[in-house]
Amino acid sequence: MKRFLLISLVLFGAVLLSACSGSANTSSWPGLAADDKMAYLANGSSIYAVRLSDGTKAWTYTGKSGTPLFYADPVLTTDGQLLVGSAGRDYELTSLDIATGQKKWAFVAGDRWVAPPLVVGDTVYAANNDGTLYALKLATGDRLWALPISRDLWGAPVTDGKLIFVSSLDHFLYAVDPLEHTIVWKVNLGGSAPGSPVLNSDGTTLFIGSFAKKIFAVDSATGSVRWTADTKDWIWSAPALGGDSLFAADISGNIYSLGAPNGKNAWPTLQPDGPITGSPLVLSGSTSQAGDSILVATESGSLFAFDATGVKMWEVNVGGQIYTSPVAAGELIVVAPLNTDFLLAAVSKDGKLLWKFTGKEK
Amino acid sequence: MWNEFILNPFTNVLLFIYNIIGHDFGIAIILFTILIRAVTWPLNAQQLKGAKVMQELQKDKEWLDIQKKYAKDKEKLASEQMRIYKERGINPFASCLPTLVQFPIIIGLYQSITHALAATPLGLLQLARSIYPAFLNSALLIPLNSRFLWMDLGRPEGIPFPAGFSFAFLPFGFPTLAIIVAATTYLQTKLTMPPSTGGGPTDQSAAMNSMMSIYMPLLLGYFALNFASGLAVYFVTSNVLGIVQYASMGRVNWRNLLPGGDKTLPAKKGAKK
Numbered sequence: 252m253k254r255f256l257l258i259s260l261v262l263f264g265a266v267l268l269s270a271c272s273g274s275a276n277t278s279s280w281p282g283l284a285a286d287d288k289m290a291y292l293a294n295g296s297s298i299y300a301v302r303l304s305d306g307t308k309a310w311t312y313t314g315k316s317g318t319p320l321f322y323a324d325p326v327l328t329t330d331g332q333l334l335v336g337s338a339g340r341d342y343e344l345t346s347l348d349i350a351t352g353q354k355k356w357a358f359v360a361g362d363r364w365v366a367p368p369l370v371v372g373d374t375v376y377a378a379n380n381d382g383t384l385y386a387l388k389l390a391t392g393d394r395l396w397a398l399p400i401s402r403d404l405w406g407a408p409v410t411d412g413k414l415i416f417v418s419s420l421d422h423f424l425y426a427v428d429p430l431e432h433t434i435v436w437k438v439n440l441g442g443s444a445p446g447s448p449v450l451n452s453d454g455t456t457l458f459i460g461s462f463a464k465k466i467f468a469v470d471s472a473t474g475s476v477r478w479t480a481d482t483k484d485w486i487w488s489a490p491a492l493g494g495d496s497l498f499a500a501d502i503s504g505n506i507y508s509l510g511a512p513n514g515k516n517a518w519p520t521l522q523p524d525g526p527i528t529g530s531p532l533v534l535s536g537s538t539s540q541a542g543d544s545i546l547v548a549t550e551s552g553s554l555f556a557f558d559a560t561g562v563k564m565w566e567v568n569v570g571g572q573i574y575t576s577p578v579a580a581g582e583l584i585v586v587a588p589l590n591t592d593f594l595l596a597a598v599s600k601d602g603k604l605l606w607k608f609t610g611k612e613k
Numbered sequence: 614m615w616n617e618f619i620l621n622p623f624t625n626v627l628l629f630i631y632n633i634i635g636h637d638f639g640i641a642i643i644l645f646t647i648l649i650r651a652v653t654w655p656l657n658a659q660q661l662k663g664a665k666v667m668q669e670l671q672k673d674k675e676w677l678d679i680q681k682k683y684a685k686d687k688e689k690l691a692s693e694q695m696r697i698y699k700e701r702g703i704n705p706f707a708s709c710l711p712t713l714v715q716f717p718i719i720i721g722l723y724q725s726i727t728h729a730l731a732a733t734p735l736g737l738l739q740l741a742r743s744i745y746p747a748f749l750n751s752a753l754l755i756p757l758n759s760r761f762l763w764m765d766l767g768r769p770e771g772i773p774f775p776a777g778f779s780f781a782f783l784p785f786g787f788p789t790l791a792i793i794v795a796a797t798t799y800l801q802t803k804l805t806m807p808p809s810t811g812g813g814p815t816d817q818s819a820a821m822n823s824m825m826s827i828y829m830p831l832l833l834g835y836f837a838l839n840f841a842s843g844l845a846v847y848f849v850t851s852n853v854l855g856i857v858q859y860a861s862m863g864r865v866n867w868r869n870l871l872p873g874g875d876k877t878l879p880a881k882k883g884a885k886k
Contacts, residue, residue: 279733322733338733340769340784362768363732403756405734420756442752445734462741462752485741485752487734502738528738574735589735 279338280528281587281594282324282367285580289349292587292595292608293321293335299610300333300352301595303580306606310352312345319343324367324407324576328389334375336364344368344377344385346392356392360385365445369408369415376429378404378417384427398432400425406447406489411454411471418444424459424467426474436474440467446488446530449497451511458511460486460499466507468514478514482507488576493533493543493559500527500547508545508561518561525551529576532584534600544600548573548586554598565602619717621743623725628749631729631757639761639846642726646850649722650858653715660715661862663707670703726843730759730767759843764790766843788838790845795834797852802826803869805859 282293289309292299298321300309314321320339327333332355333347344364346355361381368377374395375387382402386395403420410416414435415427420443426435441463448459448469456477457469462485468477482501490499496517497509504526508517532546543559550572556564571591578585583597583605595608626648631641650657670676676697683690698705731737737755744751759766771786803826837845859865 279735365734443755445737462755464752487738502741528734574738 278320279322280574280589282322282335283575283578283585283587283595284325284327284333284367285578285585286327287581290578290580290585290595290597291325291327291333291335293323293325294587294594294610295320295322296339297321297610298325298333298335298347298352299594299608300349301608303583303585303597306595306597306608308608308610308612311610312347312352312354314339314341314343314345319345323364326367326370326407328370330389332389334368334370334377336366336368336377336379338363338365342379344375344387344392358385358387358392358394365405366447367407369410371410371429374429376408376410376415378406378408380404382419382421384408384415384417386429386432396432398427398434400427400434403443405445409447409450409457411450414471416448416450416457416471418446418448418459420445422461422463424448424457424469424474426471438467438469438474438476441465442485446486449489449492451492456511458490458492458497458499460488460490460501462486464501466490466497466499466509466514468511480507480509480514480516483520487528488530491531491533491545493535493545496543496559498531498533498545500529500531502526502528504549506531506545506547506557521557521561523547523549523555523563523566524553525549528574532577532579534579534584546577546584548575548577550574552588552591554584554586554602556602567598567602567604569596569598569604616743619721620724620728621745623721624728624740624743625745625748627725627729628744628754628757632749632754636754636758637761638729638757638759638766638843639764642766642843642846643850645725646722646847647854649718650851650854653718654858656715657858658862659707661859661864663704665864666703666707667705670697670701723844723847726847727841729757730841730843732767732841761843761846764842764846766846767841769839770837770842770845790842790849791834791837794837794845794848794852795830797849797856798830798833799826800870801852801855802829804856804865804867806866806869 284291288303290301290303296313298312302309318339318341319337321335322338323336325333325335331349333349336344342360342362343357345357348355360379363380365380366378368375373389375389377385380403382400382404384398384400388395401419401421404417405420406418408415408417415429417425422440422442423437424440425437428435440461442461444459444461448457450457455471457471460466464482464484466480470477483505484501484503486499486501490497495511497511500506504522506521510517527547527549529548534544544564545557548554552570552572553566553568555566558564569586569588571588573586573588575587585597587595593607594610597605599605627641627645630644631638634640679693728740731740741751764770769785770790771788773786833848
């Protein structure tokens with residue numbers, strides 16, 4: 252009897268300890284991408300392709316028994332691939348056939364993938380948590396070159412056509428020359444930058460927020476800081492540009508509208524109903540006659556739309572907690588909440604909840 | 614509740630140590646484990662004393678007599694045992710209660726290490742929210758420097774195999790730290806194993822201890838093999854401190870390391886007394 256009790260105790264201890272060590276460390280919010288027909292959701296061990304028309308599943312890709320953990324936003328390529336990195340122990344960046352969900356190739360890096368890759372022509376630029384920027388052949392995933400930059404590269408790389416810009420949790424934004432495979436400049440952001448920079452339309456200025464409670468406008472050619480604007484809390488994701496306005500949100504739930512040329516406040520700061528980790532989504536000339544509308548998703552599970560002057564147009568409570576950036580998909584907006592009984596929801600551009608996808612559909 | 618009273622304070626103390634020693638998470642884990650061990654020292658000492666009293670009681674003539682006399686009458690046996698406890702002022706739970714009190718502390722310490730080694734955006738957000746802003750500047754602390762010796766404390770440890778060698782069951786390389794964890798756990802279990810009461814085949818506590826000395830090293834070695842190496846650093850530190858603590862109280866039985874030592878020697882000791 253005592254022997255039985257002892258074995259039970261050891262097993263209980265094992266379960267308890269594995270729960271302690273496993274859960275908080277390896278889960279995160281889902282990654283999301285869409286085209287005009289399908290939404291692609293990277294959620295834990297599976298990637299789902301979901302039809303926008305009715306919220307039904309087109310295909311599911313599930314990796315080897317629990318090894319991959321997909322949380323990075325998937326990236327669609329013009330040649331029909333879906334690229335998504337795994338934050339699991341496989342360290343794989345996987346290419347799937349967008350039509351069937353079949354694996355085409357995989358590239359194994361030195362660590363987890365948190366950042367989505369950037370595709371330029373026939374080259375994939377992928378920033379890994381091991382601090383290395385990898386350049387891969389789009390068709391096969393073969394490594395072309397690799398440049399160790401720093402550590403913890405969590406933001407998707409962006410490019411102006413000449414340089415590749417990569418942010419890091421190490422407090423710096425880096426500019427890399429893809430031809431020379433060298434770092435051209437780096438700029439200190441005062442705190443970690445898990446989100447990407449966003450580039451203005453003529454490619455001269457990068458905008459990025461950081462944990463230093465600041466938004467930076469950086470000259471893309473030289474790395475010199477043009478202006479900074481203070482925020483009330485950490486900026487997690489990339490700001491969004493709409494014309495000459497820059498929109499950003501912080502993890503206390505404040506939304507900022509700044510003039511892109513000078514960083515001056517355009518609105519008084521708005522605070523809808525909860526922390527915001529995703530990027531604002533700018534919809535050009537949607538239902539608002541005035542022009543752009545700005546959408547933000549909150550941890551409270553709501554989606555808010557404001558017009559270009561900061562007046563609330565609508566709000567809808569989708570449910571759960573939304574950390575992932577909302578994504579425009581054809582005539583819809585798709586959101587991927589966490590901690591609820593569905594994985595994906597579609598909302599019309601006037602704020603009507605249209606369907607929910609649970610992942611259990613056949 | 615758990616987060617407010619255990620996890621968050623532990624995480625903040627761990628990060629405070631990390632901050633003042635110059636951003637070395639490995640040293641911070643070791644110092645934090647020492648701190649927790651120091652704080653729980655009185656509980657450990659009480660537990661050891663309680664265990665010793667109970668052990669001595671197992672060899673007491675009156676105790677052994679009632680075991681034989683009322684072997685078939687469990688109710689009477691229990692009431693007689695209670696009488697002896699009362700007469701001698703022994704609390705039979707004196708060795709268990711401190712362990713129960715320590716359990717949440719150990720789990721909290723363990724969780725705070727994994728919590729601080731946030732590996733995903735959600736983990737980092739949770740970490741950021743648990744840091745007391747008046748106590749620490751989280752923007753300057755993050756990201757934590759997780760390099761320690763040859764290890765990345767946020768990942769399972771392994772020394773890469775030479776080119777051309779790979780083993781599917783050891784994806785991270787040769788598991789040096791997991792072996793050290795298993796070895797120190799084995800040493801701690803063996804060295805701190807209480808002497809057998811000499812009860813022969815009926816001595817169930819000796820059988821349990823013997824099983825623990827096999828299962829615990831395997832279990833903790835498995836964790837060290839598969840989880841963040843920061844936890845393995847904690848296991849090793851905790852094991853070494855456990856041995857030191859027992860040694861300082863004169864409770865380490867080095868002869869247990871000898872083949873058959875745990876079976877024969879304690880029985881002789883008991884006989885002498």
